Amino acid sequence: MEYKEVQKEDFTGKKVKVLDATYEEGNPETIGTGENLGWRKNFQTRDQMLKYLKAGERYWYSKDWYGSEKKR
């Protein structure tokens, strides 16, 4: 990763170089719709899909969780 530096003032008013943000800049372009299905592309096999349904959509597809209808 390429690090960027920016100039700022320290508490004495002296100009110093500090490390700039290291996060990846946001991209406003659509990167996953239609064919690509965005995040849903993460699940390729039936096993992965069913596992996700049991965890992520546990409200309907899992028996071992604790919500309003499955109190401890």
Add this chain to the structure above:
Amino acid sequence: MPEEKKHYSDKASIEAYENAKKDNILTVYDRAEDLRPCPIGSVGDCCKHCGMGPCRIPAPKKEGEKRKAGLCGATAETIAARNFLRMIAAGSASHSDHGRSVAEIFLAAAKGEIPGYKIKDEQKLLALALDFGINIDGKDMKTIAIEVGEKSIAQFGQQHGELLYIKKAPEKRQEIWRKMGVVPRGIDREVVEIMHRTHMGVDQDYKSLMKQGTRAALADGWGGSMLATDLQDIMFGTPVPVYAEVNLGVLKKDQVNIVIHGHEPLLSEMIVVASQDPEIKKYAVAKGATGINIAGICCTANEILMRHGIPIAGNFLQQELAITTGAIDAMVVDVQCVMQALQNVASCFHTKLITTSHQAGITGATAIPFNEHDALNSAKAILKTGIDNFPNRKNVAIPDIKSPMIAGFSHETINYLLGGSFRASYRPLNDNIINGRIRGIAGVVGCNNARTTCDTNHLTLVKELIKNDVIVLTTGCSAIGCGKEGLLTPEAAMEFAGPGLREVCETVGIPPVLHMGACVDNSRILIAATAVVKEGGLGNDISDLPAAGAAPEWMSEKAIAIGQYFVASGVYTIFGGSAFPTTGSPEFTKYLFEDMEKIYGGKWDYTNDPVEMARKMIEHIDKKRKELGIDKAKGRVLFDMADRRELA
């Protein structure tokens, strides 16, 4: 203020409307000035269900004077209820017939009978198969898809039992429906039964009538609409966040503008695919254009926006204005919310109005019936008609105004965004409602109405809600209005949201107003609300949630069906617009506005003042917070060993 300010609130529409006025082109607001709504019919006091009438029975002008009844003796309550039910029937039929078209194409696609359509979201197919009780073990996707398609189509003609989706609702809600006897047996049956019971001389008790109205509305929300949404997601992709632009400024001067208007995405999906075809692009260039620009109006626009990021030219009340830009080479329409006046406006310009549905004949328009067995070529033929028309353009005046937006918030995506791949969850939302950062949830949906300033009720209401830390879920023309105002961007949280909601939006990276799709996709809101209930901590039913719904500029019968299925699902639902269609009968209106809450936990309400609407919704949300015991911040309690022993 200029006169136009009364009609449209966004600058692009004001500019386009001024241009239309200069050219003496009459549009919907001009007609609204010439034609006032019937004061008797608009409040439900006119019965025209038999040849002895129409019987108009307005409330007596003098106090104490006896109110007239219809020739058959039908009272104001019965007449208002029958009219209300027929609106529910029409609305449910519209959404559900849309669902049927999708189901038929889905099954044909699953069998491999129609090229161009396929299963894109296998995970959602598996989920729906499990919802429908289909055994998926050892079966390939094709077999599962065929079984899902067959079960889907069977839901329409089913005569007995319960619709399959009913089991997705919170368990407590299902019990209420069963106890009241309003669980839909089949989609078509409930609509037909309304038409029978509202025929002259059948059901004469408004409470009995409303039971059937509720059953038919549930057949829409938890039936036809939900099927449309789910099967479309499987065929075309479950929406994920997508960047796009909205308003008349998305039209392009140097490109062939094809505007898609209506509700069903079956053809529009193919038009999007066909517009990428190199041969079609080359054809456009040969006619002098630099390319093809697809844009949308109304809910077809929302469908292709959600899945492809196709820009939106406008909502319901902008359909004529879009043509007056002189830049639309073809407006392609299918079903619902297509004004008959479009052809008149199109004839003043070079625009070709193309009707594609065998259900929607339009006098004067070019008919290119959509053939689903040869969908891609149907789409290409439509595009070529638009391209051929490009050289016929004369004066073009496109307002240079558009706004950015993020759409694509399906229930699945919201769940994923809140938790990620390993533990997708509504827990962060529930926690933030419980801790008070988010005060509650509001669904703001529905039409525009030419009896109010376009979008103003929606925008005033939504801004009031998010200012008060209420997160807003939106669909349909309301969502498009919010997009034009810039409310569908994460940055909107900084400008418009209260401090708690802003903090949550910044953390998750979402807008304070989430675009969930077209009007059939209100079913996504039902599912999201159910997920919030099932996650726990906010009661056991949708009616326990600090949540409310609104259609601030309602216009179509579909909105009434939507309103009733939300009320029957336990949601306080408030409408705005020129009038509420039952207020001619105070007794029946009281039943809807007060008594229904005792049965379903949800009720109707009405005001055309958006600030008052927000106040009422927030008041309801606060009432629910109090009932849940989350209306006050709890102080931190330090437990010593003795306290801990007591807990054990």
